[in-house]
Amino acid sequence: MASRPLVQDHIAQIQPYVPGKPIEELRRERNLTGEILKMASNENPLGASPLGLEAAHRALSEAHLYPDARAWALVQRIAAELHVAPEQLVVGNGSDELMDLLVRTFGAPGDEGMISAYSFASYPINLQAAGLKVVTVPTRAPLTHDLAAMGAAVTPKTRLVFVGNPNNPTGTYNPGAELAAFLGRLSDLPDPPVVALDEAYFEYADAPDYASGLPLLASYPRLVVLRTFSKAYGLASLRIGYLVTHPELASYLHRVRKTFNVNRIAQAAALAALDDHDFLRRTVELNRVERARVTEALRARGHEVIPSQANFLLCRFPRPGREVFDALLNLGIITRPVDNYGLQPYLRISLGTAPQNDRLLAALDQVLR
Ligand SMILES: *Cc1c(COP(=O)(O)O)cnc(C)c1O
Numbered sequence: 001m002a003s004r005p006l007v008q009d010h011i012a013q014i015q016p017y018v019p020g021k022p023i024e025e026l027r028r029e030r031n032l033t034g035e036i037l038k039m040a041s042n043e044n045p046l047g048a049s050p051l052g053l054e055a056a057h058r059a060l061s062e063a064h065l066y067p068d069a070r071a072w073a074l075v076q077r078i079a080a081e082l083h084v085a086p087e088q089l090v091v092g093n094g095s096d097e098l099m100d101l102l103v104r105t106f107g108a109p110g111d112e113g114m115i116s117a118y119s120f121a122s123y124p125i126n127l128q129a130a131g132l133k134v135v136t137v138p139t140r141a142p143l144t145h146d147l148a149a150m151g152a153a154v155t156p157k158t159r160l161v162f163v164g165n166p167n168n169p170t171g172t173y174n175p176g177a178e179l180a181a182f183l184g185r186l187s188d189l190p191d192p193p194v195v196a197l198d199e200a201y202f203e204y205a206d207a208p209d210y211a212s213g214l215p216l217l218a219s220y221p222r223l224v225v226l227r228t229f230s231k232a233y234g235l236a237s238l239r240i241g242y243l244v245t246h247p248e249l250a251s252y253l254h255r256v257r258k259t260f261n262v263n264r265i266a267q268a269a270a271l272a273a274l275d276d277h278d279f280l281r282r283t284v285e286l287n288r289v290e291r292a293r294v295t296e297a298l299r300a301r302g303h304e305v306i307p308s309q310a311n312f313l314l315c316r317f318p319r320p321g322r323e324v325f326d327a328l329l330n331l332g333i334i335t336r337p338v339d340n341y342g343l344q345p346y347l348r349i350s351l352g353t354a355p356q357n358d359r360l361l362a363a364l365d366q367v368l369r
Contacts, residue, residue: 010109014128017121021334032332037359039350040336042168042201042312044234046283046353052235052273059268067264074271078242081274082214087247090254093261095200095228095241096122098253102224103130103160105256106194106249111159116145118170118341120198123162132160142306143314143343144172147182154186158193161186165213166201169338169348171308176211183213183220194249196224200241201310203232203280204287210309214244221246229266231311232283233273238266287311290351297361301368312350314338317368321347327367333360 005012020040027036071091079086092098099122107113109131115123117139124134137153140146145163154161163182166173174182179197186192197213213225228241240262243253273279295305295313304316317324322337324347336348351357 008131010128010131014125015121015340017125018340020336021329023334026329026332026334030329034332036332036334037352037356038334039312039352039356039360040334040348041236042231042310042350043236044231044283044311045351045356046234046279046286048234049269049273049276049279051276051279052229052233052269055272056238056265056269059265062264065264067260067262067267069259071262071267074242074267077271077274082244084214084217084244085247088217088244088250089242090245090250090257091240091242091262091267092257093241093263093266094230094239095198095226095243096126097239097261098226098241098243099123099126099162099196099198100129101253101257102194102196102243103127103132105252107132107159112155112157113160113162114150114154114158114193115162116150116164116167118143118167118343119145119162119164120168121340123164123198127160127162139170142172143170145174147174147178151182151185154189154193156189156191161193161195162198163195164198164200166205166210166309168200168310168312169336169341169343170306170314171201171310171312172306173205173207173210173309175207175209176213177209179211179213180216180219183216183223187220192220192222194222194224195220196226198226200226200228200231202227203284204291204311205309206288207309217244217246222249224249229270229273232280233270233276234279234283235266235269235273238263238269240266240270286353287351290354290357293354294349294351294357294361298364301365306346312336312348314343314346314348316345317347317364319368320344324364324367328360328363331363331366333363
């Protein structure tokens, strides 16, 4: 009997997202007793913003109330901070939810979505889940989005383009001028694609020629800039991020979005965290110092390190990344293998505090001896 498959091909072919190994899981699996260090998910080594946490505690007493469906207070605050209109903002259950919302709102089965090779695994997953065909454009050295090649590869079938800047898992970035040229080229098309510019790591980027894409909204109305509270504000577990775009695009996204997509605790925490200038400054400063120090220390040992503008390093050791990952697990350190990205020789390591990074360096010396 001919039967209809349970799921369509585009679902069956999704490569599942591989999250960083949870601390609890490693403890169970290997019977480790010492302190486990997670350097796998680019979380904030300083913890959560203290002001954000305080606000989250206060908001818990109102857990019986539905959250504000429009996240009014938070939206007003972000709009004022970024000098955009509240109508340009959509808040999401992490930026991952916003990516899903983007593909379901602006894509349809059979359309194409474009990504760079070695870009964030959520992009192809979200595209494929909505039935879009994923077109992957090779990088230029060193593992950097080739925006010129991506611009040249856009066709009328391309409805969405994802650009991570800085990108995960590579830590690389594209200068503001390149981004402007890329969007300028797309503007000349009769029907330009929606460009989702993922700035999850923008707080950490300090290259002189790095620039946020926000000012480009004026010249490219189909631009969507994504930001998150998961990294620099340390609120990963509360699940909250936002996007900035043209009001027309935002109005469509609001129609598709779940009414109460962002919980009250997260809204309160994010609002307060935006005022935590001290925490943000300490986060960025720690990362700036440690990123340079650990990069230098690894290179001094002869290891290749891709120059990073984010809060993690992509490194290449004399042994395959997964082997080094596995050996580090025995020493209670969780890093992130990137073979699922086709980067078998590499390992992604989230930066920690100075003592944590010292522990990592010593463990690497032991493992690679
Ligand atoms: C961590 C990360 C995000 C943030 O995801 P959330 O869903 O907001 O936690 C977005 N994009 C990239 C590339 C990331 O690495």
